Amino acid sequence: MNTSIQAITESVQRASTWVQPLQQEIGRVIVGQKYLIDRLLVGLLANGHILLEGVPGLAKTLAMKTLAAGIDTKFQRLQFTPDMLPADIVGTLIFNPVAGDFSTKYGPIFTNLVLADEINRAPAKVQSALLEAMQERQVTLGEKTYALPDPFLVLATQNPIEQEGTYPLPEAQVDRFMLKIRIGYPSRTEERAILDLMATTNPPTSVNAVIDGSHVLEARKVVDSIYIDDKVKDYIVDLVWATRDPKAYKLDLNGYIQFGASPRATINLTLAAKALAFLQGRGYVSPQDVKAIGMDVLRHRVIVSYEAEAENMKSEDIVRRIFDTVPVP
16 A cells, blocks of 8 residues: 555656646735645645635735636636626627527637636626536527536636625535635734835736646646555544534534534535645645644634534634544544
8 A cells, every 4th residue: 555655646746747837826916825735736636616704905806817818728817896797707698680690609718718807796696607607517598408527617706894785695605615714814924015016007917828738637637546554434424423523522512503514514624625735845745734724724614503602603613623523634
C-alpha cells in the first residue's frame, strides 16, 4: 500500500506543476488572501461550486476574475439584479415567423467559469434557474436539454451586510455549493501592500493564462485517484452524522440544530479534502485535510434552530464544537 501511495504522490506532483505558477500569477493582482485563492482552486479541482461571502471591498469579484484570467477558458460575469428573468441566464427560444419554427438563443450560462455577482439580489425564480445548471451541468430549453461546457464552475458572491433589495438563497440551492467561504479584512501588513500596489489610477488587473481547461480536467482525474483510508472515511461520516444526531456523539447542543448536513456534504467533504491534498502535493488524505476544509463544506449546510439564534449561536459555532468533540483517527 505504501508503494501505491508513493506512486500516487509522484503522479500528483507531476500533475500539479501548474499550481504554484498560477498562484504566483494571481498574486500579481491579489495581495494576501491565500486562504481565498486556495479555496477557489479546491473548488476548481473538486468540480464544486463556490459561494463567497464578505463585506464590500475585499476583492471577491477581482479574485474570481483573476482566477478565470489565469485559466485559458471562457468566462462570463453576471450581475444579478431584482428585475432579472431566468431567460437572462439560461437563454430562451425565439420564434422565427418566416420559417415557422423556434431557434435557440443560448444564455451566458453556456461558458466554463460563471461569476454570479451578488447572487442574493435576484428573485427566487432566477436563482432556481441555476439549480439544474449547477447540479446536472445542463440546461433545458423547451423540449431539448443542452449540456454545458466542461469544466463548468459557478463562483457566486453575496454581501452579508446590505439586505435592502436582497432575497435569501433557497436551501436547495445553497446545498449545491460545495464550499461557502467567508473572508475578513486583510492584516495591517497586507493592507499596506495593497496600498502600494493598487493606489494608482491604473492598478494592475490583468494576468497571463497559465493553463487551459484540459489541464484542469487532467488534474481532476489525479484528484480522484488520491488515496483515502477507511478510518478517514469513517471520520468524515461521523462528522456529518454528528450534525444530525449530536447526542450520539456526546454533544450537548440542546436542540440548537434544526437540520443537519445532507449526504451531499459527505461527498463534498471527501472531494474537497482530496483536492486540498493535491494542492499540497500529497497522494493521500490526512485527517488534518478534512479539518482544514470542513468548516467551508459544512457551515452552510447546518441549519440552526430558533433557540440557537436566540442565544446568538451560529452554524460555525456548532461545526467548530463538532470538530473539537468527534475523535480524530
